[in-house]
Amino acid sequence: MSQRTKEILAKLTLDEKIYHLEQVTTATFVPSLKKPNVVTGPDSALKLDENLVFEVGTSLNLIGAETMIEAHDYYLKNSKNKIPPVFMQDVIHGHRTLYPINLAVAASFNRELAKELAGMAAKEASLDGVSVTFAPMVDLVRDPRWGRVMESSGEDPYLNGEMAKATVQGYQGDMGKYNIAACVKHFAAYGAAEAGRDYNTVDVSERTLREYYLPAYKSAVDAGVKMVMTAFNIVDGVPCVGNKHLVKDILRDEWGFDGVVISDYSAVEEQIVHGAAEDRKEAAYLAMEATLDIEMMSSCYAKHLKELMAEGKITEEQIDKAVLRILDLKEELGALDNSYRTVNPEEAKKIQLSKEHRALARKGAEESAVLLKNDGILPLSKDVGSVALIGPNANTGAIHGSWQCGGKIDETVTVYEGLRNILGDKVKYAPGCYIEYNSEDTSLIDEACSLAENCDCVVLCLGEHQDYSGEGNCRANIDLPEVQYKLLDRILEVNKNVAVVLFTGRPLAIERLDKTAPAILNMWMPGTEGGNASANLLFGNVVPSGKITMTFPRVLGQCPIYYNHYTTGRPKLPEDDYNRVRFTSSYLDIPNSPLYPFGYGLSYTSFEYSDLTLSGETMKAGDKLIASAKIKNTGKYKAKEAVQLYIRDVKGSCVRPVKELKGFEKIELDVGEERTVSFEINEEMLKYWNKELKFVAEKGEFEVFIGKDSNCQAFAKFNLI
Numbered sequence: 177m178s179q180r181t182k183e184i185l186a187k188l189t190l191d192e193k194i195y196h197l198e199q200v201t202t203a204t205f206v207p208s209l210k211k212p213n214v215v216t217g218p219d220s221a222l223k224l225d226e227n228l229v230f231e232v233g234t235s236l237n238l239i240g241a242e243t244m245i246e247a248h249d250y251y252l253k254n255s256k257n258k259i260p261p262v263f264m265q266d267v268i269h270g271h272r273t274l275y276p277i278n279l280a281v282a283a284s285f286n287r288e289l290a291k292e293l294a295g296m297a298a299k300e301a302s303l304d305g306v307s308v309t310f311a312p313m314v315d316l317v318r319d320p321r322w323g324r325v326m327e328s329s330g331e332d333p334y335l336n337g338e339m340a341k342a343t344v345q346g347y348q349g350d351m352g353k354y355n356i357a358a359c360v361k362h363f364a365a366y367g368a369a370e371a372g373r374d375y376n377t378v379d380v381s382e383r384t385l386r387e388y389y390l391p392a393y394k395s396a397v398d399a400g401v402k403m404v405m406t407a408f409n410i411v412d413g414v415p416c417v418g419n420k421h422l423v424k425d426i427l428r429d430e431w432g433f434d435g436v437v438i439s440d441y442s443a444v445e446e447q448i449v450h451g452a453a454e455d456r457k458e459a460a461y462l463a464m465e466a467t468l469d470i471e472m473m474s475s476c477y478a479k480h481l482k483e484l485m486a487e488g489k490i491t492e493e494q495i496d497k498a499v500l501r502i503l504d505l506k507e508e509l510g511a512l513d514n515s516y517r518t519v520n521p522e523e524a525k526k527i528q529l530s531k532e533h534r535a536l537a538r539k540g541a542e543e544s545a546v547l548l549k550n551d552g553i554l555p556l557s558k559d560v561g562s563v564a565l566i567g568p569n570a571n572t573g574a575i576h577g578s579w580q581c582g583g584k585i586d587e588t589v590t591v592y593e594g595l596r597n598i599l600g601d602k603v604k605y606a607p608g609c610y611i612e613y614n615s616e617d618t619s620l621i622d623e624a625c626s627l628a629e630n631c632d633c634v635v636l637c638l639g640e641h642q643d644y645s646g647e648g649n650c651r652a653n654i655d656l657p658e659v660q661y662k663l664l665d666r667i668l669e670v671n672k673n674v675a676v677v678l679f680t681g682r683p684l685a686i687e688r689l690d691k692t693a694p695a696i697l698n699m700w701m702p703g704t705e706g707g708n709a710s711a712n713l714l715f716g717n718v719v720p721s722g723k724i725t726m727t728f729p730r731v732l733g734q735c736p737i738y739y740n741h742y743t744t745g746r747p748k749l750p751e752d753d754y755n756r757v758r759f760t761s762s763y764l765d766i767p768n769s770p771l772y773p774f775g776y777g778l779s780y781t782s783f784e785y786s787d788l789t790l791s792g793e794t795m796k797a798g799d800k801l802i803a804s805a806k807i808k809n810t811g812k813y814k815a816k817e818a819v820q821l822y823i824r825d826v827k828g829s830c831v832r833p834v835k836e837l838k839g840f841e842k843i844e845l846d847v848g849e850e851r852t853v854s855f856e857i858n859e860e861m862l863k864y865w866n867k868e869l870k871f872v873a874e875k876g877e878f879e880v881f882i883g884k885d886s887n888c889q890a891f892a893k894f895n896l897i
């Protein structure tokens with residue numbers, strides 16, 4: 177805290193301090209939106225005082241520089257203390273120029289790209305007056321039924337941490353003009369919601385929490401993230417927002433985080449619904465005891481902190497600390513020097529959706545796409561006579577993902593437009609079927625088939641609607657709809673040259689598609705330039721290099737399924753995958769192996785791994801070993817490859833995963849080019865939370881793997897002595 181912020185604090189009354197801890201929608205301060213104010217408007221349920229509301233410290237979710245200026249001016253005009261407000265926004269994967277969903281960006285295995293994309297989003301958002309983004313979301317996920325897997329980086333703690341660091345650095349930079357503060361979320365373990373149902377019960381041991389779910393948040397804190405958002409769910413039976421062990425003991429005392437902690441939307445009050453708080457007063461007490469600073473969109477603090485203080489349950493010092501964290505953030509954002517900070521409508525119009533930003537968004541979509549199958553039909557030849565473009569996702573801009581922020585569907589390049597940018601009138605379009613997951617309407621299939629019959633090849637755009645994933649958008653069936661399979665089967669009867677382009681916010685259980693489609697290019701939800709990126713990949717202007725960071729199951733019944741699992745005492749051996757071995761950890765009816773494993777993704781070229789070496793057979797604490805491999809491009813296209821390092825701790829005081837990602841490097845090789853990739857192995861990488869809940873590396877044998885995906889085999893062993 178600074179002298180300046182302490183002086184500001186000293187001038188506030190208790191009521192004003194308390195109101196500074198509240199967060200309402202920014203629309204509250206924009207009369208022109210015709211949304212009545214906080215007393216009668218969307219936040220009327222909060223029943224905040226119509227004068228003190230102009231002392232709330234922050235607000236959320238409004239798009240547009242001009243309206244942000246209006247909110248800023250109206251707020252300061254009516255505020256007594258005139259402390260500049262800070263505007264926050266869900267800038268999750270782009271602000272106006274949208275890039276792919278985070279599960280796609282993670283699949284790029286490209287830290288620099290993730291950082292660059294976040295930097296672009298920060299610039300566009302800062303020009304619209306946004307100062308804080310509620311991102312990165314780093315919740316580890318293992319269940320594709322959960323709608324919010326699209327915002328995550330997947331199932332691996334290390335990769336999630338690397339993407340968290342890169343994204344925080346991208347948003348925050350040097351906290352300069354075009355930077356915004358990042359807010360890592362949702363603390364903690366929101367991705368472990370049982371049955372993949374949003375907001376559902378989370379029940380993980382402290383050891384699992386620390387081993388798998390906490391590391392990525394810690395990476396964001398170590399990268400200097402300015403804020404942390406608590407999650408809706410319980411951890412160990414206590415809602416995160418009032419979980420003193422999680423927030424005060426671990427986040428603040430153990431990790432040393434002294435920044436702003438904000439609740440998720442109305443989560444403070446939802447402690448009552450959880451059955452963890454008797455009423456709003458107890459909800460306020462629990463949150464304040466857990467050291468929550470900002471209450472988003474509920475008003476327990478405003479209504480009860482004064483009373484709790486009068487009863488001696490909380491102290492003014494606790495309130496002061498929370499206010500000072502918010503004031504210190506405002507000072508660091510430069511808001512106390514220039515309350516308009518970075519908003520600039522003219523510059524925003526020039527920068528947002530600029531050629532450069534579109535090019536970067538396109539690059540993001542190209543590098544995140546994953547080639548799941550290719551029997552040789554891809555890449556398509558530009559000399560093709562005609563292309564039948566078919567499918568419910570072929571001619572729509574609704575390929576953003578569910579966090580559209582300022583993105584607009586009509587500013588998005590559709591696959592139809594993207595293909596026509598390369599082939600012009602050679603592209604013929606038919607919808608084929610509707611996107612609704614429950615549509616049984618086959619009336620469009622005949623038209624699509626006759627088009628397919630009369631074209632050289634077919635690009636078939638299938639998958640999900642962008643609103644079938646994201647918050648509150650969970651699915652109990654994650655295969656393609658029957659009508660999409662009917663369309664595919666009918667088309668294959670008249671034309672074998674079919675490339676399926678998949679649009680999805682999650683891994684899908686598409687074993688049936690994998691069996692019938694000649695090629696599958698997964699574009700995820702690619703954003704504003706999705707159509708151009710798809711076309712560039714389909715025609716080989718760009719070679720696919722993405723690799724999935726969340727396992728694709730064969731069928732839903734395998735979920736949760738993830739690569740970094742334990743062996744169990746009765747593992748089914750990989751060589752028996754398709755055999756029935758009854759008394760093993762296996763199924764009667766299907767193999768254990770997933771459809772596509774973590775780290776998997778094909779290319780148009782081929783890569784040969786050779787000369788895998790390890791620099792030694794033993795390692796003492798403090799030593800390091802070097803693992804390296806030669807990778808050669810043995811195919812016909814210059815291409816990128818994400819080389820992965822895995823390590824297995826063969827025995828521990830607690831059981832250890834069959835392998836864990838501990839490094840990755842994305843390289844680009846010309847045809848015929850060979851390069852050595854080396855990874856340093858040190859003791860820190862071998863540490864884990866052991867039986868005594870100590871974070872240590874235990875002596876013993878370790879196996880080392882280098883390969884193109886998590887199916888790679890160990891090539892060496894060493895002993896930590």
Ligand code: GLC
Pocket residue numbers: 236237266310361440441647
């Ligand atoms: C939502 C989400 C959270 C988001 C917040 C503000 O409910 O859970 O991720 O940042 O509310 O929109």
